[in-house]
């Protein structure tokens with residue numbers, strides 16, 4: 001749990017302005033000057049209760065640790081916030097600013113603070129209604145299940161109606177229009193499903209977005225109204241449940257019946273053969289003559305310019321992606337083509353096949369060299385997305401990309417924009433992890449960027465030397481561990497088994513002869529006491545291990561591997577290090593599925609001290625790998641030389657609490673964490689992180705190589 | 718556990734098991750059987766593999782012996798063991814040995830669930846030796862031409878431990894199974910349960926929606942088996958949305974958000 005400051009006694013007298021100013025000065029020093037002092041905020045804060053004052057001062061300290069300017073803005077706006085919201089609301093407001101700062105930097109964070117009125121308004125609505133973030137996950141899955149290209153769900157800018165650019169659905173951050181949460185969820189669902197229908201039923205297909213982007217606003221408004229009518233009819237045919245829900249919502253929200261001539265238009269656009277082109281024709285014909293009807297409460301706003309931009313980029317991208325994917329498919333099916341000219345012969349063909357599940361009523365079957373080919377899921381998704389944009393797959397898309405072709409435009413695959421930071425070290429294959437911020441009592445989302453790297457193997461005879469030097473120890477380790485190995489144990493007097501237990505049989509016959517009941521436990525059964533254990537070793541590769549600690553770690557690993565090989569347990573070894581949250585690194589030494597090979601030995605020998613010790617993210621990643629391994633018992637053993645510590649504030653209580661939280665998460669997954677350390681001061685923090693009995697301190701580094709295997713034996717027998 | 722005293726010789730399937738062929742799997746299986754080649758059925762769970770085996774056993778007029786593999790399954794469980802009966806030890810064949818003796822079809826379902834050392838006992842049966850070594854008895858059982866070994870395997874498993882070893886899989890003729898096309902799947906539901914066509918079509922649509930979620934929170938979408946089960950509930954009067962929830966959604970996931978989303982999907986469809 002987060003350590004929380006003890007709540008001050010509410011009976012305590014409020015602080016006077018001078019006292020507040022003095023405490024503000026401590027934190028805000030950096031951004032104050034003779035013209036800009038903390039006197040103003042302090043004066044205003046003096047009017048609040050001591051509890052409220054302490055709350056503000058506590059958050060000033062937290063925010064100042066990120067940026068003093070942020071803390072200053074907070075202090076200045078806090079009096080207003082305290083008037084608008086209760087303490088929980090004020091904390092949420094501060095937390096949101098901190099999150100924005102983490103994600104986007106100082107200016108957006110200050111802007112978020114300044115929107116205190118809007119924030120309070122939303123908080124009030126949220127108390128009564130439903131927040132998007134509570135339902136976004138369900139809505140995303142819902143529209144994904146409905147089909148088509150995956151869509152994200154995000155909050156629309158303040159006050160905007162729902163809209164989509166065909167990749168993201170933008171919905172109001174909070175809905176409080178209807179009395180209950182369930183009703184407001186219905187409204188969210190109506191918005192999401194009708195926006196989804198724009199893509200599925202071709203509102204923006206085949207150049208319509210581009211055309212409308214250049215049209216007069218009146219035409220766009222009419223087109224939106226026509227499409228709303230058409231899509232509602234399409235949805236009603238496909239999803240009768242949605243039709244009922246829309247009708248009920250309309251009633252609850254008091255939607256007026258359609259005025260003339262819209263009632264007639266609705267009938268025409270509801271025909272199954274009506275298309276987006278009909279909507280456009282009507283919109284163009286009525287422009288300047290007929291006003292659109294009032295929008296339905298769930299009706300999406302048409303934003304053709306935004307759609308056109310997103311669509312143009314996607315069309316360009318997917319054309320290349322499909323051609324490259326087809327080239328790969330062709331190569332996979334026919335083997336590498338010696339003569340690339342052969343590919344020019346357009347070996348792929350598409351056959352239309354009926355598919356009642358799709359709105360078009362058909363899908364495409366891919367054929368290569370006249371043979372039907374089951375495309376992999378990605379290719380299928382790509383084809384579906386192209387059909388959604390263009391209504392077909394043009395011939396030229398089926399020409400596999402030639403060698404080298406498109407390399408210039410081969411972009412990295414689409415990434416969640418939330419992953420992208422300025423000046424990041426983010427590369428392909430990086431994983432993002434949350435980090436626990438104990439001061440705020442919640443996770444910083446996708447905070448750490450972690451990559452797996454290989455340890456550069458070094459063949460310098462280190463392993464051989466170690467084995468020679470510890471020859472006796474190695475032999476005894478092997479013996480000890482071999483005994484532990486999952487041996488076939490012979491169980492006697494079993495009710496069933498592979499072999500007859502002669503002793504039992506003789507006895508049973510004797511019993512039978514003397515008229516006693518004869519047992520049926522007459523068998524011997526071999527039972528494999530299988531050690532279903534998987535162990536992950538997480539080895540400190542921070543800079544502080546330089547010198548003999550590093551040597552001791554490497555020796556320990558060599559001996560450990562000998563022992564584990566004798567034992568037959570599954571094991572993996574990773575080193576961890578990094579510098580700042582944007583460059584967390586795990587070094588592969590041995591993967592679970594990798595044998596203890598010469599290469600692995602060379603990697604052990606190649607372990608070199610690197611940078612810092614950000615432990616939480618490493619634990620999270622390794623725990624995730626452990627989760628993939630099937631074993632009854634899973635262990636995560638850390639070999640370290642000190643406290644968690646990283647360059648960007650990951651130290652002290654922050655680092656310890658995050659590490660502790662990562663370990664708690666791992667334990668929840670059924671993983672047993674254990675720590676072997678050589679830090680003599682570890683007694684101060686290790687029990688808190690690992691629990692009272694889950695660590696060992698090895699006082700003498702030179703003993704480490706002997707100890708590690710021994711500790712492992714005790715842990716697992 | 719006592720050994721199963723199956724009588725494979727009596728295990729002929731009398732009535733034709735209903736099976737809708739999806740492609741040329743019936744012809745390929747027959748050809749493999751005539752050539753004494755073992756067969757591997759690949760595909761997700763609930764897509765008709767077991768039903769196909771029942772159908773083939775009926776078609777080829779061979780007894781079918783099915784073993785569902787699990788991680789406690791030992792080689793003796795398959796081959797046989799000594800038992801005591803009436804004061805004497807007697808040998809009792811395991812299902813694999815029985816199938817070999819009577820020239821039946823032995824179907825090892827979900828073979829990757831079995832322990833690796835168990836899987837090895839099928840190797841000599843699965844290549845052109847076609848023998849079953851019975852070490853305990855010091856015998857070797859040679860399979861008659863009618864004997865057929867078939868195994869199934871779901872390649873969808875993510876775990877490295879649930880992968881079929883190359884040394885095993887390369888002995889088999891592989892047949893790939895997947896969920897049937899919408900039309901066919903609808904017909905299967907109708908024939909299996911008597912559900913009306915319109916409702917069966919909606920169920921198939923629903924299945925496709927859950928299959929769209931595969932990889933985004935679901936490991937698998939709804940199988941044909943789950944649809945058949947939902948259809949049976951509907952036929953006995955359970956409202957469709959409730960039937961989908963009980964027979965499909967809850968079987969697919971425990972995640973509350975995913976359950977809510979699947980529930981909304983079925984509520985939208987029906």
Ligand SMILES: Nc1ncnc2c1ncn2[C@@H]1O[C@H](COP(=O)(O)OP(=O)(O)O)[C@@H](O)[C@H]1O
Pocket residue numbers: 735736737738739760761762763764765766767768769897905909941942945
């Ligand atoms: N091609 C098919 N023909 C007839 N029934 C099928 C077919 N495919 C699936 N089924 C139905 O689905 C159910 C589950 O199939 P099953 O054979 O048990 O799946 P698997 O063995 O692949 O897990 C069957 O009981 C049957 O009702």
Ligand SMILES: [Mg+2]
Pocket residue numbers: 763766767826
């Ligand atoms: Mg089955």
